Amino acid sequence: MLFRDQITGALVMAPMTKGSNLPYRRLCRELGARVMISEMVVARRLKQKRRSEYALLRKAPEEPCFGVQLAGNKPEEMAWAAALAEARGADFVDINLGCPIDHFTRMGLGAALGRQPGRVRRIVETMKAAVQVPVTVKIRLGWKADQLNYLDLARAAVDGGADGVFVHGRTREARYRYPANWTAITEVAAAVPVPVIGNGDVLFPHDVHDHLASTGCAAVMTARGALIKPWLFRELTDGYWDISAEERLTLYRRYTSLALEHWGADDHGRTRARDFLRWHAGFWCRYVPRRADGSWPSMQQREVNATPRSPLESLLSRTDDPALDYVTDELLNEGDLSTPPPALVATDNERRTRRDAEQEDPVEAG
Numbered sequence: 001m002l003f004r005d006q007i008t009g010a011l012v013m014a015p016m017t018k019g020s021n022l023p024y025r026r027l028c029r030e031l032g033a034r035v036m037i038s039e040m041v042v043a044r045r046l047k048q049k050r051r052s053e054y055a056l057l058r059k060a061p062e063e064p065c066f067g068v069q070l071a072g073n074k075p076e077e078m079a080w081a082a083a084l085a086e087a088r089g090a091d092f093v094d095i096n097l098g099c100p101i102d103h104f105t106r107m108g109l110g111a112a113l114g115r116q117p118g119r120v121r122r123i124v125e126t127m128k129a130a131v132q133v134p135v136t137v138k139i140r141l142g143w144k145a146d147q148l149n150y151l152d153l154a155r156a157a158v159d160g161g162a163d164g165v166f167v168h169g170r171t172r173e174a175r176y177r178y179p180a181n182w183t184a185i186t187e188v189a190a191a192v193p194v195p196v197i198g199n200g201d202v203l204f205p206h207d208v209h210d211h212l213a214s215t216g217c218a219a220v221m222t223a224r225g226a227l228i229k230p231w232l233f234r235e236l237t238d239g240y241w242d243i244s245a246e247e248r249l250t251l252y253r254r255y256t257s258l259a260l261e262h263w264g265a266d267d268h269g270r271t272r273a274r275d276f277l278r279w280h281a282g283f284w285c286r287y288v289p290r291r292a293d294g295s296w297p298s299m300q301q302r303e304v305n306a307t308p309r310s311p312l313e314s315l316l317s318r319t320d321d322p323a324l325d326y327v328t329d330e331l332l333n334e335g336d337l338s339t340p341p342p343a344l345v346a347t348d349n350e351r352r353t354r355r356d357a358e359q360e361d362p363v364e365a366g
């Protein structure tokens with residue numbers, strides 16, 4: 001199938017180290033995701049036969065379109081890794097040109113490779129010759145604000161034969177400090193003849209619909225949105241879901257069972273599953289519903305749910321370690337989360353009193 005046909009209109013689940021683990025992708029699949037990408041896989045580590053890296057290539061049987069994202073800067077090594085990913089079921093392979101982490105950029109990978117369009121073109125060409133499946137690139141806007149090279153980079157990849165371009169609308173230097181620049185993403189969509197998939201700050205279904213309608217992108221991609229609210233994929237077809245705390249808990253329980261199925265329910269598996277659950281809980285607690293005045297929370301601002309509708313919703317909105325540990329352990333042990341230890345309840349009451357006081361401040365000042 002043509003990449004364009006596979007991707008058009010989709011909300012893609014982004015490549016995320018740790019976040020795009022196989023059980024979490026299965027959860028998102030159950031909630032309606034149809035295109036997803038692996039965690040970043042380092043080609044060199046595959047060459048070194050590292051088992052943990054091979055595990056990242058695994059596709060769940062029910063995944064309809066699974067891309068494997070590769071990091072590397074040697075054309076032959078990347079071509080070999082792409083063929084390996086294809087042999088293991090990848091529906092497309094993607095090249096990481098955006099990873100900002102020093103450890104990788106110092107080796108010339110990720111965003112550092114994104115500074116070398118000529119080299120990127122050669123890598124794409126070599127990979128294309130090695131596989132039948134589509135080859136894509138995931139780029140940023142540039143290294144920093146005064147070194148934007150997104151149009152050159154996208155064109156170089158397409159000259160090399162790239163079948164699609166994912167664009168995260170920020171520079172390496174910006175990290176998450178500024179909102180994604182969808183105007184720049186729109187420029188890329190106009191500049192290359194292959195599908196462009198825009199990425200940055202997508203959290204609600206109207207974000208997806210607006211970007212699809214106004215940017216020329218074939219599809220849109222979400223990373224933190226999928227971590228904070230995996231039901232975003234369902235919202236795409238069913239509309240905004242004013243989800244209750246109980247409904248959220250059902251989804252978190254489902255992830256717990258998928259995680260235990262994947263890593264195993266013995267001591268070793270449970271330790272792995274707990275580690276991932278705890279990590280995910282750190283994103284789940286960031287969910288805030290639509291505001292009472294009808295406006296939408298934004299990804300750029302950390303908001304607290306000022307008026308939790310139930311004790312459970314209040315608990316699930318807590319970002320402190322004791323609360324996140326409690327939620328994690330209750331999920332793992334199939335507890336009902338209804339009886340938090342007295343110390344947690346006390347700190348919650350304290351928190352709420354503090355928050356009420358904060359809210360009253362402006363009134364008093366006025």
Ligand SMILES: Cc1cc2nc3c(=O)[nH]c(=O)nc-3n(C[C@H](O)[C@H](O)[C@H](O)COP(=O)(O)O)c2cc1C
Binds near residue numbers: 017039168200223299
């Ligand atoms: C936890 C986490 C891990 C990520 N890992 C990767 C990765 O391995 N490869 C990659 O290309 N981008 C990675 N990203 C970046 C996302 O794919 C995405 O481009 C970025 O978060 C912007 O999208 P968002 O605003 O929807 O979060 C990661 C993001 C997060 C939050």
